[in-house]
Amino acid sequence: MNIHILSLFPEMFTGVFNSSILKKAQEKEEVAINVINFRDFSGNKHHQVDDYPYGGGAGMVLKPEPIFNAVESLMTHSEHKRRIILLCPQGERFTQQKAEELAKEEELIFICGHYEGYDERIREHLVTDEISIGDFVLTGGELAAMTVVDSVVRLLPNVLGKAESHEQDSFSTGLLEHPHYTRPVEFRGYKVPDVLMSGNHAAIAKWRKEQSLKRTVERRPDLLDKVELSETEKQLINELKSNL
Known part of the structure; x- marks a missing residue:
């Protein structure tokens, strides 16, 4: 370019x-x-x-x-x-x-x-x-x-090294991005969620999706009007809204 x-x-x-x-x-x-x-x-x-x-x-x-x-x-x-x-x-x-x-x-x-x-x-x-x-x-x-x-x-090929580096960014999926954690596992009494260390990729993907929806509901609910959601996701969003 x-x-x-x-x-x-x-x-x-x-x-x-x-x-x-x-x-x-x-x-x-x-x-x-x-x-x-x-x-x-x-x-x-x-x-x-x-x-x-x-x-x-x-x-x-x-x-x-x-x-x-x-x-x-x-x-x-x-x-x-x-x-x-x-x-x-x-x-x-x-x-x-x-x-x-x-x-x-x-x-x-x-x-x-x-x-x-x-x-x-x-x-x-x-x-x-x-x-x-x-x-x-x-x-x-x-x-x-x-x-x-x-x-x-940063979106150009080979600039970030891996396409995944930007494909899951906030707004790229239509939602805000899920939380991230790194070492140490425990810092000042605050622990990394167990699911992220489980090695269960399906469970991790589900957790990340849920966290992404939760963060979007709490911080940018206006974005939800522009995203195509599954019935399961809509149900989760309704539950999250009821707890706000």
Whole structure:
């Protein structure tokens, strides 16, 4: 996968993209990440990328020329199918399902805004997707881009080593993930559940499913409306709800 990020502050990405899983993914050549300062595409001697909004109002608006020019420069270098993603508060709420969808693409271009907003022509005539990571406002799109890139890259083949590492993640199954335990068996009087040490894989799978349902009922019951459940699971959920 090729990922390009258009930002006025490329230095913000250095630590994140050169650490941990994202660094390893690049070393394995599963992904190539390119951060571009779109101020370089302003086309004016002052490198201005924003201007006052027509009609008045507070704040400055990003001009269309630098962003269009930067994206079009990438299109001349690659024949890959690409998604052009605008990071903004008005966008589609980012989910694990969206991450899985984007992980199937060959090329992603992220546009990180600043100031009051974007010229609407960027939104209408350039981008393919608009994404928001939550109902809050950041100073710019950089942190949102880091979040989305991290979520997508870990899903690429060979990045985590085993597909199971992400297939049972919270939200991948539609439910929150079950609890995890490791050594020691007892810590400060708190013990690992006996079933996990039983060697009975069927019993362990059943326990994990039940715990996943229990955690979802307690913390994110809204997710249950989107999941196909068996009659046994529905019965268990009703029992759990009655005990809340």
